[in-house]
Amino acid sequence: MRSDAATWNDTGRRFSVVRSDAGHLSVWPVERPLPPGWRPAGREGDYEGCIAAVEATGDAWPGPQCAGRATCPHDTLTAIVGETVRLHGDRGAVTDADRALTYRDLDRESGRMAAALRRSGVSREDRVAVYLPRGADVFVALLAILKAGGAYVPVDTRYPDARRDLMIRDSGARLVITSSRLLPGLASAGVTAVTVEELTERLTGQDDAPLTGDDVLGCQAACVLFTSGSSGVPKAIVLEHRNLGYFALNSALPRLVPEDRVGHVSSLSFDAFNFEVWCTLAAGAEIVVLPTMPDLVATDLQRELRRQRVTAMLAPTMAVNHVVHEDREAFSSLRILHTGGDVILPSACRELLSGSFAGAFHNLYGPTEGTTACTAYHIEAVGPDEVNVPIGVPLTGAGVYLLDGDRRPVVDGQVGEIFIGGPGVARGYLGQPGLTASRFLPDPFAPDCGRMYATGDLARRRDDGLLEFVGRVDDQVKVRGYRVEPREVERLLSRYPGVRDLAVVVSGEGDGKHLVALVAGEALSLRDLRDHAAEVLPDYMVPGAFALVREIPANDHGKRDTGRLLRMARDELRRRSTAVPPRNEVEHYLAKVWEDLLGVEEVGVHDDFFALGGNSMLSFRLRRRIGGDLGVSLDMHDVLTVTVLGELADLVTARRCGAS
Structure with missing residues (x-):
C-alpha cells in the first residue's frame, strides 16, 4: 500500500460508535454512509475516543441473537454431528492408541457427559476448559460441552502452567474437564476441575436423560481459541456454531467421505484442529489420533x-x-x-x-x-x-476484500490489506470490546448486519483472479528512510540456487535498524548470495547481514517462531560487533575459507570453528584446503583441537616457517 495513502484514523476525522441490528458494536466515519443493518449508537468524536467509549461499555459481545431454535436459521455443530450419527452410526468416529468409538458410541457418551455437565451447573454459553491428554476422551468432552449449551476452551497439555492458567482465567471458564493424572497440577488455575471419571459417576443412579443439543442455537458461542496478540498477550477469540458449521460444510474444499481417515496432528489449541474434528465429523469420516x-x-x-x-x-x-x-x-x-x-x-x-x-x-x-x-x-x-x-x-460464502489505508478497494495488481467478510467471521474478542470494535467493522460490501475483519495481512489480486500473499502491515519497516517489506526480500532471494528456506527479520531500533537474512540451504556461498541480492534488489533492501542456519525454526503451531528468529539475528549481529578482524595474511586467508565452508560472514580472530557450525567433515575439508592452497601439512588432530581462528593461524604460520 502507498505510504501516503489516507489512513482510517486520521487526525481530524470524526467517527461514530455504531451498533448492528444483531447487537455488535463498532466505529464508522461520520461522513460515510452506514452499511445496511447498522445505526449510530451514541458517541461521536475522534477515533480513539470512540474506541474508548466502546471499551467503557464492558460488553465483550452480544449474546445469541435468536430467541429460540425455531427462529435460528444457522447450522449447529450438534445438529451436524447428529445427522452423521443418523447416517453412519456404526462407522468409526475416532480412534486412539487405546480405544475406538463409533459415531453411536460418541453420541451416547457425549450425551451422558452433557447431562452430567448440566447437573454441574453448565448452561448456555458457559465456558468449559478441556485439559485432557490427546485421545478419544477429548472429542467426547467437546461434543458434551456443546450439547450442554456451553462453549469449549481447548488447552494444550504441553503448554507451560502460566500459559494454561491464563487461558483458563481469561476465558472465564466455569469448569475444567481433565484427567486424574493432570488434576493435581491444576491447583494454581483457580477454577473447579473435574475428571472424566467423576462426571460419569455423577450420573450413576440418576434418571437424567442424555442431552442431544436440540436446543442449541447456531448463533451461540461454540468455542474460545487463543491467538498471540501483537503485545504478546494472547487474545481470546469467540467462534460460534455457525462459524464452524460454515467451515465444516464448505463446498470449496475437497469433500471428505466416510471412508477417509483424517490424521489428528494439530495442537488442540490451534485452529487447524477445527478441520480435524468438525470437517471429519460432518463427513462421517474417522479421526485418527x-x-x-x-x-x-x-x-x-x-x-x-x-x-x-x-x-x-x-x-x-x-x-x-x-x-x-x-x-x-x-x-x-x-x-x-x-x-x-x-x-x-x-x-x-x-x-x-x-x-x-x-x-x-x-x-x-x-x-x-x-x-x-x-x-x-x-x-x-x-x-x-x-x-x-x-x-x-x-x-x-466468504468475502475477501483488498482495501487501502482508507478502507477502499484497491485495483487488481495493487497491494491491499485483506479484510474478511461472510459467515466465517468470529463474534469477536472475549472481554475486549474496544479491540473487537477496532478490528471487526461494518461490511459495506455485504447484506444487512454484515461485519468484516481487518486481518493485518497484505495481498494482491492477479489478473487471473488469484490472490497472492505479500506480508503483514506491521512487518513494514523503514530502513534508511525507505519503506521495506521483508517478505518481498525473501521472495526474491529464495529463488537463488541452493536456498531451501529463508527468513528476513528486522533487528535494532530507530536509525539502527538492520535487515538480517537467515538462510537454510546446501552448497551455498553467502558471499555469492549477497552479490545476487545486490543485483536484484535496491541497495536499501539488501540485508546488512547473512547467516547460514540449519533450518528456519517453527513454533508448536507450525508458524515461524519469530521470537527465536529475532534472537538468532541478534546473536549474529552481536558476534560481528565484537569480532576482531584478521590482522595478517594467514588470518585473512583462513577467514575467507571459513566463510566459504561455514556459510558465515565477517569471521573474527577469536571465533571458534565449531561454534560457528563446523563439524568433523568440514574440518576434513578445511585441512585439505590449507594443504592445497598454502602447502602446509596439518593432521586431523590439529584441525579438531585448534579451533580458534587466531590460534590456527599461528599454527599454520609456525608450520610454514618450520618447513622453510
Missing part, C-alpha cells in the same frame, strides 16, 4: 501415515516445507493434503509434486478470526521460475 506434527516429524512420518492408513490431513506449512526436502514421498499415501499457517515454499511444492503424491494438495489461508480458512488454492504445478504460491480464491 496421532502425535503432534513436531513429534511425528521426529519419527518416520511416511511410515506412520501408511501404518495408520491416514488418507487426509492438514499439515502446518513449516512442516511441509521442511519434510518434503528430506522425503518427498512423506505424504504420498494421502488422498487430501491441506497446508496452512505460513508461506508455502514453491520449492517444497515442486518437491512434493515431483514424487508419487497423486492426491489433492491445497494451500489454505485464513486467521483464527475467520474460522481457520477463508481462501484456498489447489496446487497442481509450480513452475521453476515461480517465487510465490497463491493463496487462491475465497471459500464458498
